[in-house]
Amino acid sequence: MLELQDITVDVDDSRGILRDVSLKIDDGKFVVITGPNGGGKSTLARVVAGITRPAAGRILLDGEDVTGLGITERARRGVGFAFQQPVRFKGLTVRDLVELAAGGSLSEQQLCGYLSDVGLCAMDYIDREVNASLSGGEIKRIEIASVMARKTRLTIFDEPEAGIDLWSFQNLIGVFQKLRRETSGSLVVISHQERILEIADELVVLASGVVTAHGPREEILPGLLKGDGSRCAFCPQEGGICHE
Amino acid sequence: MNKITEMLLEMVSELSGVPKNAAYNIREDGGCAGRASTDNVRITSKTDEPGIDIRVLPGTKGETVYIPACVTHTGVRDLVYNDFYIGDGADVTIVAGCGVHNEGEEESQHNGVHRFFIGKDARVLYLEKHVGVGEGTGRRIINPQTWVRIDEGGYMKMDTTQIKGVDSTKRITRAELMKDARLVIREKLMTHGEQTAETDFSVDLTGEDSGCDLVSRSVARGSSHQVFRSVINGNTRCTGHSACDAIIMDEGSVSAIPELTAASVDAALIHEAAIGKIAGEQLTKLMTLGLTEQEAEQKIIEGFLK
Numbered sequence: 001m002l003e004l005q006d007i008t009v010d011v012d013d014s015r016g017i018l019r020d021v022s023l024k025i026d027d028g029k030f031v032v033i034t035g036p037n038g039g040g041k042s043t044l045a046r047v048v049a050g051i052t053r054p055a056a057g058r059i060l061l062d063g064e065d066v067t068g069l070g071i072t073e074r075a076r077r078g079v080g081f082a083f084q085q086p087v088r089f090k091g092l093t094v095r096d097l098v099e100l101a102a103g104g105s106l107s108e109q110q111l112c113g114y115l116s117d118v119g120l121c122a123m124d125y126i127d128r129e130v131n132a133s134l135s136g137g138e139i140k141r142i143e144i145a146s147v148m149a150r151k152t153r154l155t156i157f158d159e160p161e162a163g164i165d166l167w168s169f170q171n172l173i174g175v176f177q178k179l180r181r182e183t184s185g186s187l188v189v190i191s192h193q194e195r196i197l198e199i200a201d202e203l204v205v206l207a208s209g210v211v212t213a214h215g216p217r218e219e220i221l222p223g224l225l226k227g228d229g230s231r232c233a234f235c236p237q238e239g240g241i242c243h244e
Numbered sequence: 245m246n247k248i249t250e251m252l253l254e255m256v257s258e259l260s261g262v263p264k265n266a267a268y269n270i271r272e273d274g275g276c277a278g279r280a281s282t283d284n285v286r287i288t289s290k291t292d293e294p295g296i297d298i299r300v301l302p303g304t305k306g307e308t309v310y311i312p313a314c315v316t317h318t319g320v321r322d323l324v325y326n327d328f329y330i331g332d333g334a335d336v337t338i339v340a341g342c343g344v345h346n347e348g349e350e351e352s353q354h355n356g357v358h359r360f361f362i363g364k365d366a367r368v369l370y371l372e373k374h375v376g377v378g379e380g381t382g383r384r385i386i387n388p389q390t391w392v393r394i395d396e397g398g399y400m401k402m403d404t405t406q407i408k409g410v411d412s413t414k415r416i417t418r419a420e421l422m423k424d425a426r427l428v429i430r431e432k433l434m435t436h437g438e439q440t441a442e443t444d445f446s447v448d449l450t451g452e453d454s455g456c457d458l459v460s461r462s463v464a465r466g467s468s469h470q471v472f473r474s475v476i477n478g479n480t481r482c483t484g485h486s487a488c489d490a491i492i493m494d495e496g497s498v499s500a501i502p503e504l505t506a507a508s509v510d511a512a513l514i515h516e517a518a519i520g521k522i523a524g525e526q527l528t529k530l531m532t533l534g535l536t537e538q539e540a541e542q543k544i545i546e547g548f549l550k
Contacts, residue, residue, distance in 0.1 A: 049532055071531040080532070087529040090461075090489065091547030100543065101533045150533065 007057035080152035256341025295325035302331030318348025353385035376409030423451030435468035464496030478511025
């Protein structure tokens with residue numbers, strides 16, 4: 001179980017990105033964190049992965065206080081993290097990256113399995129460098145494949161739907177389902193997408209650095225979709241969560 | 245051939261002992277430690293200066309020629325001129341590494357001048373790996389010069405690698421390309437400690453539709469210093485591209501000095517240079533996969549210089 005206790009992250013002295021955020025994520029749960037842009041969602045994800053250090057508060061992983069641990073130690077304790085904007089490397093190939101994620105060498109068949117899960121043909125990609133020659137959609141899918149190869153008990157996806165071009169949401173949802181099946185772990189997904197919100201066990205709404213709602217999807221989602229009959233309180237564009 | 249030469253040969257040419265069924269000349273401390281020719285590749289000693297002539301008959305296909313040079317002890321100052329005459333239509337691989345072992349206090353150096361005369365429609369893959377080994381305080385120095393003339397429709401690819409142990413290197417490459425000729429250079433370089441490495445490319449694109457593509461990837465660690473100079477002269481309709489991509493670490497420094505001269509409106513010339521430290525987000529990404537910062541750094545450099 002992941003537990004955040006009173007997490008505060010400061011941008012500067014005057015205003016916090018996260019203010020006293022407390023949250024419990026039980027094992028095996030699929031939790032979607034949503035909310036307006038700038039509300040602190042990505043920061044929260046980075047705090048869990050150890051990339052951003054909180055100014056105050058504690059992070060517990062299965063009861064162990066991991067607040068003081070770095071990125072590597074948390075990764076080794078079973079935290080997986082898929083970046084919103086995947087990193088490019090000159091020279092490292094798709095095979096290198098997926099093998100580093102898996103923690104050892106993989107057969108072509110295994111590589112093929114991970115890549116076909118994200119809709120890529122292994123033969124076309126395993127020897128390609130993860131560099132600027134890949135499109136935004138391609139690199140995003142490779143990022144997801146690398147996180148799948150880790151099979152961690154807690155996997156965080158920061159806006160996985162952003163930039164996945166022609167690859168359908170249905171496949172992305174398939175990835176989440178497969179990951180839950182294979183790892184029996186928890187998934188935390190940051191998303192604005194209605195179709196991703198619809199398959200969550202729980203929804204967390206984070207706005208202006210505080211949790212404004214957290215509960216089972218059935219309780220939270222209707223309020224997000226209907227609002228006051230006009231538009232939702234938050235939206236990446238202007239009016240609400242994305243329906244397309 | 246002494247034991248140190250055997251070790252160096254394996255490092256620079258991946259040879260264990262002398263090559264079989266291939267032309268070769270093994271240079272050891274300024275002398276010849278073994279030589280063989282084949283029906284299509286003749287190797288003979290020069291009479292007027294130190295070195296050899298390598299003549300590849302027109303139409304020779306698929307042969308590999310090994311021309312490694314080894315310096316095995318301290319205080320050696322080797323100078324050699326090797327001339328390669330590649331016949332029209334030939335297609336060969338030339339493996340020409342150099343290893344310097346220095347266990348003493350005096351400096352040891354190898355200065356190799358390779359001249360290539362590449363015939364019409366001939367193709368050459370030139371592989372050159374440089375290493376320095378030995379515990380001595382004497383400097384290990386390798387100064388390679390490569391002079392290339394590629395005739396109509398000819399092609400040459402140079403893969404050069406220097407990853408460790410060479411204290412000082414000054415590489416000079418000069419090339420002139422005739423009609424439809426192409427030159428591709430891939431340089432990989434890593435320097436440590438107080439090492440210095442200087443690369444100086446100059447290519448004249450003289451023939452119509454000739455082209456060159458020079459790419460250098462390097463890592464400068466410790467307080468080492470590298471200089472990358474590239475000059476491309478486009479004298480006619482042609483394409484030229486050079487790129488210097490460098491990672492600096494610790495107190496390392498790199499200078500990239502490109503020069504492009506287009507003397508024809510149809511000359512298309514490009515230079516790119518990027519010098520900087522390893523991006524923090526690259527380290528972060530690999531650390532989220534469970535690598536330590538040091539392991540991540542090593543993987544990034546290994547990939548970069550692969």
